[in-house]
Amino acid sequence: MIEAAQFVEAARERGFDWYAGVPCSYLTPFINYVLQDESLHYVSAANEGDAVALIAGVALGAHDARGAGTRRRGITMMQNSGLGNAVSPLTSLTWTFRLPQLLIVTWRGQPGVADEPQHALMGPVTPAMLDTMEIPWETFPTEADAIGPALDRAIAHMDETGRPYALVMQKGSVAPYELKGSAAGARRVPAAARSQFANVAASELASRHDALKKVIAHTPIESTVVLASTGFCGRELYAIDDRPNQLYMVGSMGCVTPFALGLALARPDLHVVALDGDGAALMRMGAFATLGAYGPSNLTHVLLDNGAHDSTGGQATVSSQVSFAGVAAACGYASAVESDDPAVLDQLFESAPLDGPRFARLMIRRGTPDGLPRPTITPPDVKTRLMRHIGAA
Numbered sequence: 001m002i003e004a005a006q007f008v009e010a011a012r013e014r015g016f017d018w019y020a021g022v023p024c025s026y027l028t029p030f031i032n033y034v035l036q037d038e039s040l041h042y043v044s045a046a047n048e049g050d051a052v053a054l055i056a057g058v059a060l061g062a063h064d065a066r067g068a069g070t071r072r073r074g075i076t077m078m079q080n081s082g083l084g085n086a087v088s089p090l091t092s093l094t095w096t097f098r099l100p101q102l103l104i105v106t107w108r109g110q111p112g113v114a115d116e117p118q119h120a121l122m123g124p125v126t127p128a129m130l131d132t133m134e135i136p137w138e139t140f141p142t143e144a145d146a147i148g149p150a151l152d153r154a155i156a157h158m159d160e161t162g163r164p165y166a167l168v169m170q171k172g173s174v175a176p177y178e179l180k181g182s183a184a185g186a187r188r189v190p191a192a193a194r195s196q197f198a199n200v201a202a203s204e205l206a207s208r209h210d211a212l213k214k215v216i217a218h219t220p221i222e223s224t225v226v227l228a229s230t231g232f233c234g235r236e237l238y239a240i241d242d243r244p245n246q247l248y249m250v251g252s253m254g255c256v257t258p259f260a261l262g263l264a265l266a267r268p269d270l271h272v273v274a275l276d277g278d279g280a281a282l283m284r285m286g287a288f289a290t291l292g293a294y295g296p297s298n299l300t301h302v303l304l305d306n307g308a309h310d311s312t313g314g315q316a317t318v319s320s321q322v323s324f325a326g327v328a329a330a331c332g333y334a335s336a337v338e339s340d341d342p343a344v345l346d347q348l349f350e351s352a353p354l355d356g357p358r359f360a361r362l363m364i365r366r367g368t369p370d371g372l373p374r375p376t377i378t379p380p381d382v383k384t385r386l387m388r389h390i391g392a393a
Helices: 004-013 024-036 048-061 079-095 122-132 145-161 208-217 232-240 255-267 278-282 287-296 322-332 343-350 379-389
Strands: 016-021 040-045 071-078 102-106 137-139 165-169 194-196 224-229 246-248 269-279 301-306 335-339 358-363
Touching: 004 016, 004 024, 016 024, 016 048, 016 255, 016 287, 024 040, 024 102, 024 224, 024 379, 040 255, 048 071, 048 079, 048 137, 048 255, 071 079, 079 102, 079 122, 079 224, 079 379, 102 145, 122 137, 122 165, 122 322, 145 165, 208 232, 208 269, 208 343, 224 232, 224 255, 224 379, 232 246, 232 269, 232 343, 255 287, 255 301, 269 278, 287 322, 301 322, 301 335, 301 343, 322 335, 322 358, 335 343, 343 358
Parallel strands: 016 040, 016 071, 071 102, 102 165, 137 165, 194 335, 224 246, 224 269, 269 301, 301 358, 335 358
Antiparallel strands: none
């Protein structure tokens, strides 16, 4: 058994200062330790996949925003039951874009160790799941002198491949660490949601092309990063203007917002814009709460809502039943507005910075230009280009 401080301090020496995850009793000592150290950062995610995406955003920022050249690394912590929630970003975000992170996965239901019935299947298959996702793993160190070598092996793999490495934590690996006082941060006063619908006919709504051109006009290359959701959003942004400050997500549907949050937190010198879609936002609505609680003023969330899964044949979503601005406001965003007038985007970007993230939902019409190209730049290359552009590579 080791002390939480022994692992966290050894990790800190190697550049790990960002943590995100969903609690498990095995992880309690780490979480309690990190929460009580102001120089470390812990984000409590709504689910394990969001935590993976958030730490991927930290990896995208990579170097210290103060220009010190410090390599920033992140750790995602989860119970093994949450591996299912994390499969999508682990296989289509971190693996595809080569965005490394250290995973600490607890081994509930480990064969031979009595546990609750819900772990009876996940326990035995946890190693196979990691192997199938091509994530090298080893058991979490339980002796102080084994911590450094384990971290060094993880870093060597992460630096060589750009992909995650996992430490699988067995029961009783870490001694208890008390949480002194309240760990809750100051509660934000929710913004008032504003609806500015003029009941424009569906055929008269702005196109995605029109909306994206406005976003481009308001996101200067030198100071802004634009992360586009998977599907036609990223493809159309690429077709309009393939700029070095842009990244086009593939897969990992719904993860653009926690991904953007990780980058915005790690790089307060950049204005980070997350371009979202209604289907993606509905898939991971828990991310609204995380952004509302932790989102900084340099984060802007734009949702382009055409009421359909456009890239898969136009099947309708249920977005017409949802006030996304109401959700954002209730979750603590600094401002939240929804409209069918594209001028709402001008108002959003021209408004003064606030104490927290800004949100706007624009209703757009369905449809995509004929012959819309796919990006010819590969995901790892677009990631590397962006990192070089922001001084992180």
